Amino acid sequence: MPWPGPPLSQDICPVNKTIEWGCLGFQYMDTDCHVRYVWRNGAWDAGEVVREPYLRIHIAATALHYGQTAFEGLKVFRCRDGKVRAFRPRENARRMARTSERICMAPLPEELFMEAVARVVKANPGYVPPYGTGGSLYVRPLLFGSGARIGVQPADEYVFLVLVVPVGAYYKGGLSPVSAVVMDEYDRAAPRGVGSVKVGGNYAAGLRPHEEAHKQGFPIELYLDAREHRYVDEFGTSNFIAITRDGKYVTPKSESILPSVTNLTLQQIARDMGMPVEIRPVEFDEIAGFAEVGACGTAVVITPVNEIIRGPTTIRVGPRNGCGPVLQSLYSRVQAIQYGEAPDPHGWTVEIPE
Numbered sequence: 001m002p003w004p005g006p007p008l009s010q011d012i013c014p015v016n017k018t019i020e021w022g023c024l025g026f027q028y029m030d031t032d033c034h035v036r037y038v039w040r041n042g043a044w045d046a047g048e049v050v051r052e053p054y055l056r057i058h059i060a061a062t063a064l065h066y067g068q069t070a071f072e073g074l075k076v077f078r079c080r081d082g083k084v085r086a087f088r089p090r091e092n093a094r095r096m097a098r099t100s101e102r103i104c105m106a107p108l109p110e111e112l113f114m115e116a117v118a119r120v121v122k123a124n125p126g127y128v129p130p131y132g133t134g135g136s137l138y139v140r141p142l143l144f145g146s147g148a149r150i151g152v153q154p155a156d157e158y159v160f161l162v163l164v165v166p167v168g169a170y171y172k173g174g175l176s177p178v179s180a181v182v183m184d185e186y187d188r189a190a191p192r193g194v195g196s197v198k199v200g201g202n203y204a205a206g207l208r209p210h211e212e213a214h215k216q217g218f219p220i221e222l223y224l225d226a227r228e229h230r231y232v233d234e235f236g237t238s239n240f241i242a243i244t245r246d247g248k249y250v251t252p253k254s255e256s257i258l259p260s261v262t263n264l265t266l267q268q269i270a271r272d273m274g275m276p277v278e279i280r281p282v283e284f285d286e287i288a289g290f291a292e293v294g295a296c297g298t299a300v301v302i303t304p305v306n307e308i309i310r311g312p313t314t315i316r317v318g319p320r321n322g323c324g325p326v327l328q329s330l331y332s333r334v335q336a337i338q339y340g341e342a343p344d345p346h347g348w349t350v351e352i353p354e
């Protein structure tokens with residue numbers, strides 16, 4: 001199906017003047033274009049900028065039949081100095097390369113990932129929310145097997161594409177806490193399975209439990225270790241972090257959780273603030289003793305969690321309304337670095353020249 005608008009002669013699209021930046025949430029919208037690369041005969045092509053948000057895909061593509069598909073998520077910000085910067089994109093590049101390797105997809109060079117991110121952002125200049133609106137450009141890389149197979153085996157052709165979506169400030173009136181429910185009827189990932197990589201199938205598997213949690217009135221669900229249901233793994237799509245009463249930053253060590261870039265960032269900021277950081281098995285029964293609990297991930301940075309419900313038991317943590325002081329200050333420091341309001345001593349931001 002043809003996509004409206006003139007064909008692109010170069011990687012530049014017209015500036016968008018119609019988005020109401022203050023009304024943006026975290027919802028898909030079409031932008032001007034995405035970038036797309038194909039791996040064939042053992043090599044990646046030069047890639048292209050594509051206007052249509054559709055692709056032609058073989059009916060026997062391994063992504064469709066056998067779940068050979070991986071994704072990433074990162075953000076690009078319009079900073080106070082007017083420049084556009086991506087936040088820690090190399091971490092996402094490395095994670096996608098690891099994911100790709102785990103499910104036998106084409107090797108994805110870090111430099112190709114970096115080029116694709118810069119290219120799609122430059123080609124959609126009107127979609128980076130202005131500084132001060134609290135918004136950002138969410139970047140979604142996707143890699144999947146497009147080659148035809150009928151027996152279960154890796155594809156001989158892959159597509160790597162990157163699309164962008166402008167997103168708004170998640171919290172318009174300050175960080176507001178949520179209640180989480182413990183999933184005792186479901187597991188997210190098995191110990192030696194694929195929980196530690198960002199493969200599409202993990203998220204299909206989480207949809208049903210997420211819907212059930214939602215129906216019970218809980219916006220997020222907490223998964224325990226699949227072997228014993230004794231230790232905390234993570235929330236459905238975000239890592240578990242906690243602040244102890246004596247001011248330590250604690251986050252679970254487990255082979256089945258997805259290593260969150262946001263969590264790594266918060267750990268470093270906590271150390272910079274002089275807090276001890278513990279990455280260790282966290283027993284479910286410890287939660288009641290924590291001062292603050294949060295869920296962390298790129299989309300929201302930190303969601304404070306003030307109640308965790310398991311069967312008939314309710315555990316309360318942190319202030320009843322609002323966010324605890326330590327998570328609040330970690331959140332503010334991350335945002336200040338992302339928007340270029342504070343120094344970036346660890347070199348996390350990467351400028352994308354316009």
Ligand SMILES: *Cc1c(COP(=O)(O)O)cnc(C)c1O
Nearest residue numbers: 237238239258260261262297298
């Ligand atoms: C993507 C993801 C996260 C968050 O990772 P970030 O790199 O911080 O965005 C956490 N848990 C799961 C299961 C995820 O898929």
